[in-house]
Amino acid sequence: MLFQSLAASLTYGSAALAAQLTQVSNYNNNAKAKPGMWVYVPDTVKVDALVVAIHSCQSSAQKYFANDKIPWHKGSDGKGYVTVWPSSTTECWDVSSKASLTHDGGGDSNAIANMIKYAITQYKIDPAKVFVTGGSSGAMMSNVLAATYPELITAVSLYSGVPAGCFVSSSGQAAAWNNTCSGGQSTATAQKWGDVVRNMYPGYNGTRPRMQIWHGSVDGTLAPANYQETIKQWTNVFGVPVTPTSSKPDTPDKNYRMDDFGPNVEGIWAVGVGHSVPSHLTASEAWFGL
Numbered sequence: 001m002l003f004q005s006l007a008a009s010l011t012y013g014s015a016a017l018a019a020q021l022t023q024v025s026n027y028n029n030n031a032k033a034k035p036g037m038w039v040y041v042p043d044t045v046k047v048d049a050l051v052v053a054i055h056s057c058q059s060s061a062q063k064y065f066a067n068d069k070i071p072w073h074k075g076s077d078g079k080g081y082v083t084v085w086p087s088s089t090t091e092c093w094d095v096s097s098k099a100s101l102t103h104d105g106g107g108d109s110n111a112i113a114n115m116i117k118y119a120i121t122q123y124k125i126d127p128a129k130v131f132v133t134g135g136s137s138g139a140m141m142s143n144v145l146a147a148t149y150p151e152l153i154t155a156v157s158l159y160s161g162v163p164a165g166c167f168v169s170s171s172g173q174a175a176a177w178n179n180t181c182s183g184g185q186s187t188a189t190a191q192k193w194g195d196v197v198r199n200m201y202p203g204y205n206g207t208r209p210r211m212q213i214w215h216g217s218v219d220g221t222l223a224p225a226n227y228q229e230t231i232k233q234w235t236n237v238f239g240v241p242v243t244p245t246s247s248k249p250d251t252p253d254k255n256y257r258m259d260d261f262g263p264n265v266e267g268i269w270a271v272g273v274g275h276s277v278p279s280h281l282t283a284s285e286a287w288f289g290l
């Protein structure tokens with residue numbers, strides 16, 4: 001009898017302790033945009049690092065977390081870091097309105113920055129270990145966050161996005177689709193793309209997040225040209241040539257090519273891969289130094 005109830009309470013106890021994705025209802029968000037914040041704190045936290053995993057269109061924090069192909073839940077359990085999962089209130093992230101394309105502009109990027117600030121305090125994260133990743137719309141938002149909140153983010157690993165500001169809406173619409181950009185017709189000089197980033201946080205002169213950019217060579221949703229445009233953008237921001245210092249074939253996967261542009265920008269061109277390039281946990285964690 002005693003043993004039975006003890007066993008029952010032990011089972012109950014461990015189930016109650018098992019980590020799960022949890023919503024944070026109040027993350028001190030003063031932005032007008034109100035995306036949801038979800039957090040996963042692994043059972044054993046081994047490192048004071050944070051990874052923000054940003055979902056694609058028609059998804060949510062819960063769907064993205066539950067998706068087997070999205071490896072950040074596994075990464076969190078394995079390496080013992082906290083993950084934050086923003087959840088949009090629109091079909092795709094707002095990467096088109098002035099509000100979201102401006103530091104403290106009140107849009108989705110502002111709200112996600114507030115999630116990061118909340119997480120740093122609440123989960124005792126080292127501000128020098130804040131990492132951002134995402135796929136498709138989440139990759140676009142990763143670029144936008146890197147541009148609007150460079151002071152908060154250490155490194156980014158994004159899969160199949162477009163340059164920051166490429167999805168801008170001429171009418172100022174929030175979360176608008178932009179066919180010119182998605183079709184690969186939004187091309188500009190490196191200087192112009194760099195200016196787009198600098199203008200999102202005028203006067204900022206601190207460090208910028210290190211950028212790892214993945215794109216598939218046969219992407220039918222966000223045209224492959226967006227790879228080169230994104231590389232132009234960040235190499236200009238870091239003031240390095242747009243020609244890689246080295247290109248390694250079959251790295252970090254067969255038929256992928258790793259283009260290096262010094263310590264702060266890395267491109268991974270996935271030959272024969274469409275939309276979206278699958279997350280490569282080991283290579284992204286390595287970029288983060290995790």
Ligand SMILES: *[C@@H]1O[C@H](CO)[C@@H](O)[C@H](O)[C@H]1NC(C)=O
Pocket residue numbers: 165166167168169170171178179180181186
């Ligand atoms: C789409 O984005 C481009 C920049 O990439 C911009 O010039 C254009 O005005 C945008 N289109 C619309 C319809 O807003």
Ligand SMILES: *[C@@H]1O[C@H](CO)[C@@H](O)[C@H](O)[C@H]1NC(C)=O
Pocket residue numbers: 202203204205206
């Ligand atoms: C730029 O640098 C100056 C001097 O170091 C500093 O006072 C200023 O706040 C910085 N601007 C921003 C936007 O960080």
